[in-house]
C-alpha cells in the first residue's frame with residue numbers, strides 16, 4: 001500500500017505530466033537540454049532531486065527499482081532514495097541490475113549491459129557542458145543552437161597543455177548523433193562507451209538547474225577528442241581483488257593503517273554476481 | 288615621414304582596380320531619442336585601413352559595433368564582399384565573425400579568455416572552425432606568439448600573468464590566427480603607456496601590410512591614424528563631418544571641427 005499522505009511516487013499528477021512532456025521532448029531531440037519547472041523535493045539538491053523527479057514521473061506500480069550511488073546500492077544516498085520510492089510508490093526494489101526495470105544512478109553506468117525496456121535515470125549536478133568556459137546562459141544556448149562547439153576543444157586543449165594528456169576523467173563531454181554536445185553527468189570516462197548504442201532509455205535530470213535531457217535506445221554517442229590525442233576509456237590497470245574482473249571500473253579501498261589497499265569493482269552487484277559464479281580475485285577468499 | 292604618401296598612393300590605386308570589400312550606406316543607430324550614429328556611408332577596399340576619429344561620445348564605438356554585427360542598426364545597408372550582412376542568417380553572420388572578420392577590443396580582458404592559457408586563446412578560433420589536431424594547433428599558436436613578439440615559453444601561461452601590452456598583442460594574435468580579411472579595432476592602443484603604444488602600432492602596421500588586411504580602426508589619437516590609416520573619417524555628434532585620404536584631411540582640414548581636432552593635437 002502506498003503512503004496515503006502522497007499521490008503515487010510523491011509528485012502530483014500535474015507535475016508528473018509536465019515532467020513527462022519534457023522527457024518526451026528530450027527523447028525526440030537527443031542530447032538537447034529541455035527546461036522544466038523543477039519542484040521542491042523532501043531532500044537537499046545534492047541528493048539528486050532532478051533524478052528523483054524524473055524517476056517519479058516514469059515509475060508505474062509494476063516497476064522494480066534499483067538505485068546506485070558510485071556503483072553501490074548501500075550508500076546513504078542510494079538507500080534513502082530507494083526507501084523513498086518504496087514508501088511513496090510502493091514499488092518493488094532490487095539490487096540486481098538484470099531484474100530492475102528502472103535504475104536511478106549517481107556517477108556510474110552498471111557493468112552488466114542493459115536491455116530493451118530498461119530505463120536508466122542519471123542524477124545531474126551541472127547539465128551545461130559549455131559552462132566551464134562560458135558562464136552566460138543566453139550565449140551557451142545560442143552556441144548549442146548554432147552548433148558552435150569549438151570551446152569544448154579549448155577545454156580539452158587546456159587539459160593536454162597542462163597535463164600532457166586529456167586529464168578530464170569524469171563528466172567527459174560527448175557529441176550525440178553528430179549534433180548536440182552533452183555532459184554525461186559525472187560518470188567516469190570509463191563508462192562513456194556504454195552511453196553509445198545502449199538498448200536502454202537513458203534519462204538525465206538536473207534539479208537545481210531545471211534541465212532534462214535524454215538518449216533514446218541505440219543513440220550514437222561519441223566522446224570528444226583530438227586526432228593526435230584520441231579518447232581512451234581508461235581505468236586503473238588492475239583486476240578486481242575480490243572477483244578478478246579485468247574489465248570493470250574499480251574503486252581503491254584503503255584496508256589498514258600500514259598503507260595496505262585493494263582494488264574492488266565499484267559496481268557492487270556486478271562483483272557479488274561474479275563471486276557467486278565462483279570467480280575469485282587476489283584477495284577473493286579473505287574479504 | 289614617407290608612410291602617409293605611400294598610403295595615399297596605395298589607396299588611390301586600389302580604388303580604381305578592384306571592388307570594395309565593405310560598403311556602408313545610410314547607417315543609423317539610436318538609443319531611444321539619443322543618436323548613436325546617423326547617416327554614415329563609406330566604402331572600404333581590400334588592404335585599406337580606415338581610421339575613425341572624433342571626441343568621446345561622437346558615435347565611433349556605436350558605428351563599429353553595428354559594422355561588426357554586435358548591434359543591429361536601425362537603418363542603412365552593409366555589404367560585405369557583395370553580400371547583404373543585415374539580411375544574412377545569424378549562423379552565417381557568426382561564421383563570418385569567426386573566420387573572415389576579427390574584432391580587437393580596447394580592453395584586452397573583453398577580447399581574451401582570461402581563464403585559459405595564451406595557447407588556448409590563440410587556438411580557439413582554429414578549433415572553432417574545426418581544427419582537431421592538438422600538435423598542429425599548438426604549432427600555429429607558437430608561430431603566432433612569435434609574430435606578436437611574445438616568447439614561446441609563455442604559451443601555457445594565462446593572460447592575467449601578462450603586461451597590458453602583451454595582453455593586447457595576444458588579443459591581436461588570437462584574432463589574426465585564422466587570417467581574417469576584415470579587422471575591427473576599437474581604441475586598440477588606448478590605456479597603454481606611450482612607449483608600449485609605439486611598439487604595438489609598429490607591430491600592427493607590419494601585420495596589416497604583410498597580411499593585406501582591411502581594417503576599420505577607431506581611435507581618438509591622431510598619431511595612430513597618421514601611422515596606420517590610408518583614409519580617415521571624422522565624426523561629431525553621431526555624424527560624419529569629413530572623410531578622405533588621411534594626409535589630405537590632416538594637412539588641409541575643411542571642416543571647422545576637424546581643424547580644431549588637428550590644431551589641438553599639434554599643441555600636445
Ligand SMILES: Nc1ncnc2c1ncn2[C@@H]1O[C@H](COP(=O)(O)OP(=O)(O)O)[C@@H](O)[C@H]1O
Nearest residue numbers: 318321322323342343344345346347348349350
Ligand atoms: N548603450 C547605450 N545606451 C544609450 N546610449 C548610448 C549607448 N552607447 C552609446 N550611447 C550614446 O551614443 C552616443 C555615441 O556613443 P559612442 O558610440 O560610445 O561614442 P564614442 O565611441 O565615440 O565615444 C553617445 O551620446 C552615448 O552617450
Ligand SMILES: [Mg+2]
Nearest residue numbers: 344347348349
Ligand atoms: Mg568608444
